[in-house]
Amino acid sequence: MSATPVTLIGLGPMGQAMVRALLAAGHPVTVWNRTAARAEGVVADGATLAATPADAVAASDLVVLSLTDYAAMYDILGTATEALSGRTLVNLSSDTPDRAREAATWAASHGATxxxxxxxxxxPMVGTEEAYVYYSGPTEIFAAHRATLARIGAPRHLGDDPGLAPxxxxxxxxxxxxSLSALLHGTALLGSAGITxxxxxxxxxxxxxxxxxxxxAGADIGxxxxxxxxxxxxxxxxxxGATADHIAVATAAAGLDPALPHAVRAQYHRAIAAGHGxxxxxxxxxAIRAPRLDA
Incomplete structure (x- = not known):
């Protein structure tokens, strides 16, 4: 049985890695990108460059999007809506759950799943054993394409609600x-004392x-x-909370941005004020689940 053809739209580093993983598994891959020059490497590896988004969509029943956000999907596919009917769109772009749900409705209005x-x-890890990808949307559609999507990374389906994966x-x-912000904050705090x-x-x-x-080491906190x-x-x-107070005071003494430690300290202060010390x-x-409106 021949491998499923796939179209991939969006050739940033992630999109290019997906194309190469699919090609390595024997899938015919059609690509499109706003800047056509970005396709040169994957075309040299065996992908086919479509002239337009409509041509790219028409080339495969399975269309994978690797874009900056969902707004980019509308910009690109807005000129290709007639080609969407009968296709499955898999949007691996980052955005909010509500925008994902709106996009699912939009796709359905044009006959796409x-x-x-x-x-x-x-x-660099796409297509390796360490890679995994969350999905949500119709279970039967996911099941139909699971084997192909597994070429990108181990697929984990969360349910029918399209907002769950985002x-x-x-x-x-x-x-x-x-965590990265905390790492840099701690680095800056130590830097105030001359530590590189x-x-x-x-x-x-x-x-x-x-x-x-x-x-x-403790109980199952979840x-x-x-x-x-x-x-x-x-x-x-x-x-x-006492430690959170000390971090906030040391931050002020060092003349650093207090936003992060103040946010953490506020959560402990609210728990203590509620009698949970x-x-x-x-x-x-x-405090996270019910933020103060005046905070």
Missing amino acids: FLTGGVMTPA LMYLAHLDVFLT AKDAVGELMSTLAGIPAMLR TQIDAGEHPGDLSTVTMM KENWTRTID
């Missing part, structure tokens, strides 16, 4: 981006790397949060 996705790997992607990036960024990052990376083991249980036998809101730090999720 729609899957959303979030690629949880950098471009939400999961953003949740991962929420943790990732906040090289030495600071080397020291601080051990904390980032050690967090999974620290969390596994299960406890679901149950509304926050036992403070290993750490408490008051104890962690003796409970676990996970109790601060209440």
